[in-house]
Amino acid sequence: MSRLELKSVSKAFGTTLPADRLSLAVEPGEIVAVFGPSGSGKTVLLRMIAGMFEPDEGEILIGGRSMVGAPPERRGIGMAFQNFALFPHMSARQNIASGLRGKAAEVAARVQAISRLLKIEHVLGHMPRELSNGQKQRTALARALIGSPDVLLLDDPLRNVDAKLRYEMRLELPNLLRRGSSSVLYVTQDYREAMAIADRIAVLIDGHLEQVAPPEDIYARPASVAVARLFGDPSINLVEVTPLAEHGALSAAISGARVHLGPAGAEPPTAACWLGVRPEDLMISLSAADDAVPARILAVTPIHEKAVLLLRLADGTEWLAALPPDAPYTASDASVFVRFTPEAALLFDRASGRRIELSHRRQAA
Amino acid sequence: MSILQLLHTSPLTGRKARPRGRWLPYLLSLPALLVCIAILVPFVTAAAYSLQRYRLNLPYLRGFIGVDNYIDFLSDPAFWNTLRISLVYTALTVILELLLGLGIALLLRRPTRFHNAVSIVLLLPLMTAPAIAALMWKLMTNPGFGILSYLVSLFGVTDFKWASDPSSALFTVVLVDIWVYTPFIMILLLAGLRSLPRQPFEAAALDGVPASFVFFRITLPMLAPYIITASLFRLLDSIQQFDIIYAMTQGGPGDRLMVFQVQAYLEFFQYTNVGRSAALLMILWLITNILSNIFIRNWLRLRARAHGQA
Amino acid sequence: MEHSSLAGRIFRGIALALVLVFFMFPIVWIFLMSFQTNEQILRIPPRLVFEPTLGNYAALISGQLRTTAGNLEISFVHNLWNSFALSSAAVVLALLLGVPAAYAFARFKFKLGETIAFTLLSFRFAPPLLVLLPLSLYYQDIGLNDTYFGIVWVYQLIALPLILWIVRGYFEDISPDIEHAYRLAGHSWREAFTRIAVPLAGPGIAAAGLLSFIFCWNNFVFALILASADKQPVTVGALAFVTASGIQYGQIAAAIVLSVTPTLLLALYAQRYLVEGLSLGAVKG
Numbered sequence: 003m004s005r006l007e008l009k010s011v012s013k014a015f016g017t018t019l020p021a022d023r024l025s026l027a028v029e030p031g032e033i034v035a036v037f038g039p040s041g042s043g044k045t046v047l048l049r050m051i052a053g054m055f056e057p058d059e060g061e062i063l064i065g066g067r068s069m070v071g072a073p074p075e076r077r078g079i080g081m082a083f084q085n086f087a088l089f090p091h092m093s094a095r096q097n098i099a100s101g102l103r104g105k106a107a108e109v110a111a112r113v114q115a116i117s118r119l120l121k122i123e124h125v126l127g128h129m130p131r132e133l134s135n136g137q138k139q140r141t142a143l144a145r146a147l148i149g150s151p152d153v154l155l156l157d158d159p160l161r162n163v164d165a166k167l168r169y170e171m172r173l174e175l176p177n178l179l180r181r182g183s184s185s186v187l188y189v190t191q192d193y194r195e196a197m198a199i200a201d202r203i204a205v206l207i208d209g210h211l212e213q214v215a216p217p218e219d220i221y222a223r224p225a226s227v228a229v230a231r232l233f234g235d236p237s238i239n240l241v242e243v244t245p246l247a248e249h250g251a252l253s254a255a256i257s258g259a260r261v262h263l264g265p266a267g268a269e270p271p272t273a274a275c276w277l278g279v280r281p282e283d284l285m286i287s288l289s290a291a292d293d294a295v296p297a298r299i300l301a302v303t304p305i306h307e308k309a310v311l312l313l314r315l316a317d318g319t320e321w322l323a324a325l326p327p328d329a330p331y332t333a334s335d336a337s338v339f340v341r342f343t344p345e346a347a348l349l350f351d352r353a354s355g356r357r358i359e360l361s362h363r364r365q366a367a
Numbered sequence: 368m369s370i371l372q373l374l375h376t377s378p379l380t381g382r383k384a385r386p387r388g389r390w391l392p393y394l395l396s397l398p399a400l401l402v403c404i405a406i407l408v409p410f411v412t413a414a415a416y417s418l419q420r421y422r423l424n425l426p427y428l429r430g431f432i433g434v435d436n437y438i439d440f441l442s443d444p445a446f447w448n449t450l451r452i453s454l455v456y457t458a459l460t461v462i463l464e465l466l467l468g469l470g471i472a473l474l475l476r477r478p479t480r481f482h483n484a485v486s487i488v489l490l491l492p493l494m495t496a497p498a499i500a501a502l503m504w505k506l507m508t509n510p511g512f513g514i515l516s517y518l519v520s521l522f523g524v525t526d527f528k529w530a531s532d533p534s535s536a537l538f539t540v541v542l543v544d545i546w547v548y549t550p551f552i553m554i555l556l557l558a559g560l561r562s563l564p565r566q567p568f569e570a571a572a573l574d575g576v577p578a579s580f581v582f583f584r585i586t587l588p589m590l591a592p593y594i595i596t597a598s599l600f601r602l603l604d605s606i607q608q609f610d611i612i613y614a615m616t617q618g619g620p621g622d623r624l625m626v627f628q629v630q631a632y633l634e635f636f637q638y639t640n641v642g643r644s645a646a647l648l649m650i651l652w653l654i655t656n657i658l659s660n661i662f663i664r665n666w667l668r669l670r671a672r673a674h675g676q677a
Numbered sequence: 678m679e680h681s682s683l684a685g686r687i688f689r690g691i692a693l694a695l696v697l698v699f700f701m702f703p704i705v706w707i708f709l710m711s712f713q714t715n716e717q718i719l720r721i722p723p724r725l726v727f728e729p730t731l732g733n734y735a736a737l738i739s740g741q742l743r744t745t746a747g748n749l750e751i752s753f754v755h756n757l758w759n760s761f762a763l764s765s766a767a768v769v770l771a772l773l774l775g776v777p778a779a780y781a782f783a784r785f786k787f788k789l790g791e792t793i794a795f796t797l798l799s800f801r802f803a804p805p806l807l808v809l810l811p812l813s814l815y816y817q818d819i820g821l822n823d824t825y826f827g828i829v830w831v832y833q834l835i836a837l838p839l840i841l842w843i844v845r846g847y848f849e850d851i852s853p854d855i856e857h858a859y860r861l862a863g864h865s866w867r868e869a870f871t872r873i874a875v876p877l878a879g880p881g882i883a884a885a886g887l888l889s890f891i892f893c894w895n896n897f898v899f900a901l902i903l904a905s906a907d908k909q910p911v912t913v914g915a916l917a918f919v920t921a922s923g924i925q926y927g928q929i930a931a932a933i934v935l936s937v938t939p940t941l942l943l944a945l946y947a948q949r950y951l952v953e954g955l956s957l958g959a960v961k962g
Contacts (some may be wrong), residue, residue, distance in 0.1 A: 369709070381849055391781070391785070391791060392781040392782075392784070392785035392787050392789075392790060392867070393781075393787075395777040395778055395780060395781035396777075396778040396781045396782065396789065396790055396793055396898065397778075397836065398773075398774035398775075398778060399774060399778035399793050399797070399841060400793055402774065402833050402834070402837050403796050404792050405810055405830070405833075406796070406797075406800050406834060407796070408815075409807075409808045409809075409810075409811035409812040409815065410800075410803070410807060410811075412811040412815075413807050413808070413810065413811045415712060416811065418915055435902050439719070453689070470692070471696050474689055474692055474693055474696070475693075485693065485696075485697065487702075487945065487948045488697070488701065489696070489697075490942050490944055490945075490948055491700070491701075491704060491944065491945075492700050492703075492704070493944075494891055494895070494940050494941055494943075494944035495704075495895070495937050495940070495941070496894065496896075496897060496911075496912045496936065496937065496940070497895070497935055498895075498897035498912045498913075498915070498916060499895075499911070499912060499915060499936050499937055501705075501920055502915055502929070502933055503703050503704075503707050503918065503933055504703065506707060506710065506926060506930060506933075507703060507706060507707075508931060509926075512717070512718055512719045512720075512721070512723075512926065513786060514706055514723055517721060517722060517723060519943075530810070535744075546699070546700065546703065549700075550700070575718065581957065603802045607804045607805070609805075609806070609897075609898050610912075611899040613897075613898075614916050615898070627804070628804055628805075629808050631804075631806050632806060632902075634878075635810050638746075641810070641863035645807075645810065645811070646807075648807040648810070649805050649807070651804045652803055652804055652807055653806070655802055655803065655804070655936075659802060673821060
């Protein structure tokens with residue numbers, strides 16, 4: 003069982019830089035999700051690790067051994083492809099067994115075992131074209147898993163399967179992937195998938211690793227505005243503010259109202275900032291309060307067992323709030339007041355986009 | 368762009384970090400490279416021969432004479448005859464095959480089972496060896512028992528000598544060429560016709576546009592790239608035609624069908640004049656190059672236009 | 678846009694019938710001739726109904742041809758065998774040389790590959806004699822003249838470009854991921870090539886092989902220049918037949934039928950791929 007380690011790996015194609023000094027380590031038995039918008043370099047990263055092409059700079063180590071120049075077949079890697087990449091001229095059984103060597107009976111037993119685990123025993127004799135997308139995907143997974151590889155790479159394996167199956171697999175996958183204590187790198191474009199499956203998430207934006215952290219950290223303490231925007235549906239509300247430190251307390255003006263952001267701390271941030279609040283952290287009330295922002299409900303939509311309210315603040319800013327579906331504020335055009343606790347506020351530096359650690363949260367963390 | 372970036376983006380850096388597999392594509396294509404060389408060496412040799420006085424029967428006279436072989440052609444009526452007959456043969460075959468091929472492709476345009484079967488059957492002449500096709504027609508045009516001679520005699524044309532008469536020899540070999548190669552044009556144009564987008568035709572039908580307008584203003588322009596491609600292939604083959612003419616008449620009667628390659632063949636094997644033969648072939652090569660260049664340029668222009676209209 | 682008027686339909690029907698007659702008649706007629714005796718052939722007017730004879734084929738196979746000047750010994754079966762051996766060997770060699778190269782051209786973008794592919798394609802349009810005549814002199818020098826190997830080597834000029842261009846397209850259609858998946862399963866590039874790429878491009882390789890076989894079989898000028906009588910394929914052999922005086926016409930017709938049958942059958946078998954092969958992929962442009 004071997005650790006996967008990337009050391010400042012870079013790769014350029016023409017003028018684009020899909021990998022910019024990427025450093026990352028995946029421990030045996032750990033699942034790290036590589037998450038990022040399309041075109042951020044996720045696939046390039048996987049392919050470099052798999053040895054389909056070499057990085058321009060940096061090193062890739064598996065079990066401490068440098069993989070530079072090593073052909074794909076000698077890297078101890080199992081990989082599941084987004085388009086499955088099954089061998090069309092081989093049966094599901096032959097596909098799964100393609101990487102195994104040894105006695106026929108032994109091979110058959112292992113194929114049988116992994117197929118039982120993935121519930122595809124009944125289609126082992128089928129050719130890929132006779133399989134449903136879900137079966138193809140399970141066959142591809144079985145093929146990647148069967149050799150108990152040191153490193154397991156999964157390139158958006160749930161992209162091409164239907165919603166129901168994706169939901170089931172999200173529950174099943176973590177156990178499957180941890181079986182062989184491989185170091186797992188899981189590429190996905192779906193933040194919920196990343197959060198459901200991974201021990202840690204590596205957020206890749208424009209070939210650059212923005213943040214590597216456990217899912218709950220990424221959600222609660224995103225390293226930057228860009229990361230905050232990528233996680234959450236409906237996505238985070240952002241508003242430009244310039245915080246004010248007065249009498250040891252930090253506050254910000256939002257649409258005319260003054261909102262409390264907790265104690266100011268030793269070095270209060272007073273430069274231009276983005277203030278971010280997750281929709282589910284917004285509280286709605288009908289009565290005015292000291293630090294509540296007046297707003298009007300423009301529309302109410304049920305999304306994912308939540309009622310999502312589109313709000314317009316007095317200065318025209320539009321916010322989204324996610325409430326339990328039985329919340330009483332479901333009338334459009336109603337005037338309401340919006341509040342959030344200081345703990346829910348995320349503050350980002352306008353210039354750099356980096357998050358500013360607020361003093362009360364620092365204590366909490 | 369900074370120097371660092373340049374280094375980053377240059378293909379060299381990519382290769383340096385990639386020692387394995389770099390030689391692989393070269394290794395794999397080595398045999399093909401050898402064949403290339405095996406073509407290029409004789410080609411360069413031929414170019415050299417064309418600048419020499421080189422007769423196989425008089426080897427001691429061999430020597431460099433510059434472009435004398437070429438200059439000799441200018442005053443040689445045999446050369447002008449060769450040039451003329453080659454161009455006439457090419458023009459006749461390409462134009463007639465194009466018209467006929469286009470006509471047949473239009474007839475078979477709808478992809479019904481019957482039409483597909485016909486288009487497959489029409490491939491058979493194309494798959495017949497041209498030299499053998501010439502023999503088939505030779506048997507059919509035999510003045511004594513040939514079925515075609517008999518058929519024309521029914522129309523009162525007796526004593527029609529086909530390929531053995533100077534006045535009808537060109538007609539006869541062009542007929543054989545048409546028989547063999549029209550299917551080639553037909554197949555390409557049929558593929559082209561069937562790949563055209565439907566919308567312009569449907570729109571024209573809805574608007575009640577007359578059929579002739581549809582044909583000349585929609586079908587032909589959109590088909591132009593295919594027509595040009597098919598003509599180019601035929602043109603280059605036709606100006607180099609050897610098999611049919613050699614098997615039918617060996618360039619005769621007299622020098623009536625003495626096209627380039629037949630003439631060059633005879634110069635080489637009959638008159639053993641290697642220099643002259645090579646010079647003839649170099650001229651032919653030059654002509655094919657000029658023709659294909661003109662065509663490719665027009666092809667690109669027409670394709671751009673057809674795409675603009677589609 | 679389809680003219681469905683009665684006059685239009687009749688016109689199209691007649692036109693199609695004429696086309697079919699023009700292109701099929703020679704093949705049918707020579708086929709019929711090959712089953713006729715000399716007397717039947719020379720009869721005027723010709724008759725469509727006759728008592729067929731296998732005598733012409735029997736004479737060809739036995740190699741004893743009846744002529745006006747007595748029996749002549751020409752082994753046409755040997756020509757057939759030459760055609761078969763030369764074309765098959767040429768195609769096998771071209772596949773061995775061409776399929777790996779086509780794979781290299783498809784999978785690796787490298788300059789030399791483009792140059793080779795383009796050179797071969799452009800010489801597809803150069804006058805064959807331009808290469809052949811100097812080559813025949815070289816062949817005499819190095820003793821390759823009138824050898825099977827020498828002819829097979831020259832046939833590469835026909836077969837190799839065809840195979841390179843067709844098979845390359847098929848390789849390009851295979852997702853590289855499939856090969857990558859096989860390599861990650863612990864196989865070398867050679868195994869990925871032979872067990873994944875080649876089987877998946879199989880139909881294309883077969884089609885390219887069949888087409889090159891047809892074109893090699895149909896070639897005339899290469900063997901005319903480089904082969905003596907006992908190495909000649911049917912194209913050259915059949916011509917010698919006609920020029921040899923007094924051979925019975927039915928026997929010539931039978932020789933023609935035997936010469937074209939293999940290619941016509943192959944053509945019908947591989948017709949799906951013919952368009953692509955014939956245009957060397959240029960139609961795709």
